[in-house]
Amino acid sequence: MPNVRGAGDNAAAWDRHTAAYQARAQLSTNTAHYGPEIPTEAGLRLLGDLKGKRVLELGCGGAQCSIAFAKQGATAIGVDFSAQQLAFARRLCEREDVRVELRLGDLADLAFLRADSIDLVFSSYAFGFVDDLNRVFRQVHRVLKIGAPLVFSLPHPVSEVFDGDSSDPLAVRRSYFDKTPVEHEMGGVVFTDYHHTFADIYMGLARSSYRVDLVLEPEPVSSGRRSPEWRDAYLYVPRTLIVRARKEGN
Numbered sequence: 069m070p071n072v073r074g075a076g077d078n079a080a081a082w083d084r085h086t087a088a089y090q091a092r093a094q095l096s097t098n099t100a101h102y103g104p105e106i107p108t109e110a111g112l113r114l115l116g117d118l119k120g121k122r123v124l125e126l127g128c129g130g131a132q133c134s135i136a137f138a139k140q141g142a143t144a145i146g147v148d149f150s151a152q153q154l155a156f157a158r159r160l161c162e163r164e165d166v167r168v169e170l171r172l173g174d175l176a177d178l179a180f181l182r183a184d185s186i187d188l189v190f191s192s193y194a195f196g197f198v199d200d201l202n203r204v205f206r207q208v209h210r211v212l213k214i215g216a217p218l219v220f221s222l223p224h225p226v227s228e229v230f231d232g233d234s235s236d237p238l239a240v241r242r243s244y245f246d247k248t249p250v251e252h253e254m255g256g257v258v259f260t261d262y263h264h265t266f267a268d269i270y271m272g273l274a275r276s277s278y279r280v281d282l283v284l285e286p287e288p289v290s291s292g293r294r295s296p297e298w299r300d301a302y303l304y305v306p307r308t309l310i311v312r313a314r315k316e317g318n
């Protein structure tokens with residue numbers, strides 16, 4: 069894949085890709101998911117009891133996770149910048165008879181929420197599309213209650229180093245230290261991915277006054293359906309990074 073400088077239009081790309089993504093992914097609305105080929109929240113149990121909690125999902129897509137939170141008794145709010153993803157989410161909420169507040173917008177624009185008003189911020193596989201993660205961490209910090217968690221998953225920074233087109237699963241295609249955005253194609257649609265090293269993520273959280281209390285690098289489950297983006301490299305290096313970080317004082 070060629071490196072690109074400058075951002076592509078990921079919102080427009082997601083609009084074009086929504087139908088294919090949702091048809092293929094068939095995500096559960098009963099438990100939150102963290103990524104392909106790894107256990108869900110039903111197995112990992114990172115979020116705690118959500119009954120009566122205010123939960124914000126960033127990059128909610130079809131809102132399957134937010135619907136699962138609402139079914140557990142949470143007041144769920146989902147933000148996404150793709151109108152097509154949100155239209156799918158709206159239909160799914162109606163079908164499931166579940167209320168989720170859906171907001172069209174950038175996941176770093178949280179001015180519509182009061183400070184210290186949210187019990188959990190969750191995001192599954194959206195932060196890899198975001199260039200300025202530190203801005204997201206600052207915005208999320210403002211809206212979280214003190215001690216409350218931000219839990220997110222994204223492509224593991226190490227997994228992006230390997231070349232999926234080579235017959236050698238561990239053939240290196242780019243340096244871990246290279247932070248130029250990467251064009252990535254799914255179903256004929258081109259997206260722009262942003263590479264954040266583990267140190268960038270950890271230090272970004274620390275500088276924004278979070279305490280990281282959990283990091284997971286789950287091994288792929290040994291059986292079951294493999295997603296179209298599966299590479300044999302994921303048998304050797306983690307594909308997904310999951311982080312839980314708690315807001316420290318203001």
Ligand SMILES: C[S@@+](CC[C@H](N)C(=O)[O-])C[C@H]1O[C@@H](n2cnc3c(N)ncnc32)[C@H](O)[C@@H]1O
Pocket residue numbers: 078079082095101126127128129130131132147148149150153173174175176191192193194197198
């Ligand atoms: C891989 S999908 C994941 C969707 C959902 N979290 C799930 O697990 O099915 C990534 C989602 O993040 C959204 N997204 C990416 N960057 C965003 C941004 N800066 N602001 C709002 N939404 C964004 C996309 O529109 C897309 O719906």
